[in-house]
């Protein structure tokens with residue numbers, strides 16, 4: 509009798525796990541559809557912030573399509589947006605000046621200006637950072653999943669070239 513009860517419970521657990529996975533997949537597919545067809549995005553974001561604080565510690569500032577490399581210029585920018593006044597220079601490398609946000613509690617990895625943080629902080633990380641040459645660090649809790657596979661995108665481009673919608677030589681995937 510007990511064996512029978514355990515077997516039924518295991519079966520139930522398996523079914524519930526299967527249902528849970530189905531719902532997760534459905535949710536992801538719906539997110540992909542919405543992002544691609546409605547928002548015109550190429551990636552969906554998955555995961556959550558694990559409060560490592562890295563994105564608040566290693567910051568580059570881009571202004572007028574260029575990364576800021578000059579402290580004097582940055583000081584002028586401070587008047588343009590309150591967020592810039594949160595930042596302090598911690599270094600410089602081949603990309604540009606590296607900033608850290610003074611509102612980060614480094615020990616706890618939390619933002620001490622949470623309710624006053626800038627829009628860019630509220631929305632981080634967004635797909636647009638790739639277009640600006642940025643990337644998400646390896647330890648970030650978020651990841652970006654391409655909505656369409658590389659093959660699918662390539663086939664689409666080939667079809668457009670073949671149908672004459674695009675005039676250049678088309679790419680053939682072998």
Ligand code: SF4
Nearest residue numbers: 557558561563648649
């Ligand atoms: S790098 Fe990612 S995980 Fe770390 S604080 Fe920023 S958003 Fe959160």
Ligand code: SF4
Nearest residue numbers: 564609611612619629
């Ligand atoms: S304001 Fe807060 S969320 Fe934005 S960079 Fe500073 S610590 Fe991070």
